[in-house]
Amino acid sequence: MKKLFAFLVLACTFSVQAAPAQSTPLPVADCTTQVPFGMLSSPKQNTTVICRRAYILEYDNKAKIPAWVSYVLTPDHSTGCVVRSNGFAADESLPPEYRSTPKDYAKSGYDIGHQANDGDMSWDVEVELNSFILSNMAPQLPGFNRGIWKRLEDQTRAWAKNRNHPLLVYVGPVYNIKQDKIIGNGVVVPDAFYKIITDLITHEVIVTEFKHEPSKADLSTFITSRAQVQKDTGIVFPLPKDAQFSTAMWPSKTKSVRASKDSVCSLN
Numbered sequence: 345m346k347k348l349f350a351f352l353v354l355a356c357t358f359s360v361q362a363a364p365a366q367s368t369p370l371p372v373a374d375c376t377t378q379v380p381f382g383m384l385s386s387p388k389q390n391t392t393v394i395c396r397r398a399y400i401l402e403y404d405n406k407a408k409i410p411a412w413v414s415y416v417l418t419p420d421h422s423t424g425c426v427v428r429s430n431g432f433a434a435d436e437s438l439p440p441e442y443r444s445t446p447k448d449y450a451k452s453g454y455d456i457g458h459q460a461n462d463g464d465m466s467w468d469v470e471v472e473l474n475s476f477i478l479s480n481m482a483p484q485l486p487g488f489n490r491g492i493w494k495r496l497e498d499q500t501r502a503w504a505k506n507r508n509h510p511l512l513v514y515v516g517p518v519y520n521i522k523q524d525k526i527i528g529n530g531v532v533v534p535d536a537f538y539k540i541i542t543d544l545i546t547h548e549v550i551v552t553e554f555k556h557e558p559s560k561a562d563l564s565t566f567i568t569s570r571a572q573v574q575k576d577t578g579i580v581f582p583l584p585k586d587a588q589f590s591t592a593m594w595p596s597k598t599k600s601v602r603a604s605k606d607s608v609c610s611l612n
Contacts, residue, residue: 349441366477367396369437371500375400378415380512380544381582386411388578392438394479399460401480403435404521407532410442412516412579413459416429416544422504424467425609430454435479441553444478448528449574457484459515461497482517487558493537496552496563500541502596505604507543518553518576538573540581541554547584550593564593 375395399415434443449456458475459482465475474480484493504511529551530553538553552566553573559565560574569589570581 349475349494360546366433366436370395370397372400375556379582380416381584384412384414384514384582385580386578392442392479394435394437396471396474396477396601398465398474399480401459403438403442403479404532405442407531408442408448408528409519409532410459410479411536411577412514413480414512414514415460415464415595416510416512417464417500417504418510419504419508421464421467422501423605423608424472425574425605426466426472428462428466428471429473430477431473432481433475433477438479439448444481444528444531446478448531449483450528451511452483452527453485453490454483454527454533455486457489457493458483459517460513463497464513465502482537483527484537484555485558488554488556492554492559492563492566496539496554498598499563499593499596500539502598502601503541503543503594505601506596507545507594509543509545512542512544514538514581516577516579518573530538533552536576538577540570540573540583540589542583546588548588548590548594549583550590562593564575567591567593572594 354506372393372395378400386402388411389406390507392403394401399413400411401413404411432446434445459480460475462475465471518536519532519534521532524535527533534556536553536555541550553566553572554566555569
């Protein structure tokens with residue numbers, strides 16, 4: 345009996361500690377809802393398009409960061425309750441020579457920076473874990489990642505909730521593999537980051553580009569044009585034909601979103 349009890353305890357211990365299996369990417373055709381105006385067009389030569397349940401991206405195999413990530417954030421998904429896992433993991437769907445790993449970032453001085461961020465993906469356990477796969481990451485300075493960039497992430501969820509409209513989000517880095525700094529085993533450190541947000545009901549669009557540095561400036565400071573981001577990245581970003589480009593940040597109440605999240609999650 346004692347041996348059986350010890351075996352059961354040991355088995356339970358291993359079941360708790362075992363890491364969840366990484367979900368296999370879906371066929372690209374399954375991600376059409378994440379690119380409602382068509383696929384983005386990138387000039388990068390050696391890339392892999394990866395479709396997962398809540399986002400699609402084009403991964404630069406040489407730079408070991410995504411060229412772009414696209415996903416739709418719905419009002420309901422803006423107040424997800426899944427606890428942050430911090431389950432950073434190399435993308436097992438990529439050949440080993442193309443993967444970035446947590447080791448590449450260790451002691452580099454850079455955060456492993458989400459592109460499709462955890463807060464937007466916290467409405468489902470599998471989706472949240474997928475957000476931590478490193479093909480969705482790029483090196484970001486802590487003062488940038490946890491500062492101005494996080495402010496925009498929080499603001500985006502507030503827009504989705506307050507407007508009660510789904511938002512299309514294009515996000516990614518601005519980089520030059522021949523010029524930019526490298527960390528770890530060949531991971532490129534971007535010079536800047538962009539985010540293009542489209543209200544799928546009104547077709548209003550906010551285009552932003554941020555120099556990769558900490559900033560306390562108002563978010564509206566970083567509004568730019570689609571043409572500028574396309575020039576800086578070489579990527580063509582498809583938008584609705586009647587797109588209305590905003591010259592100021594949309595109004596919202598971030599505190600009401602936090603309260604809504606607290607209320608929703610307390611009931612679960």
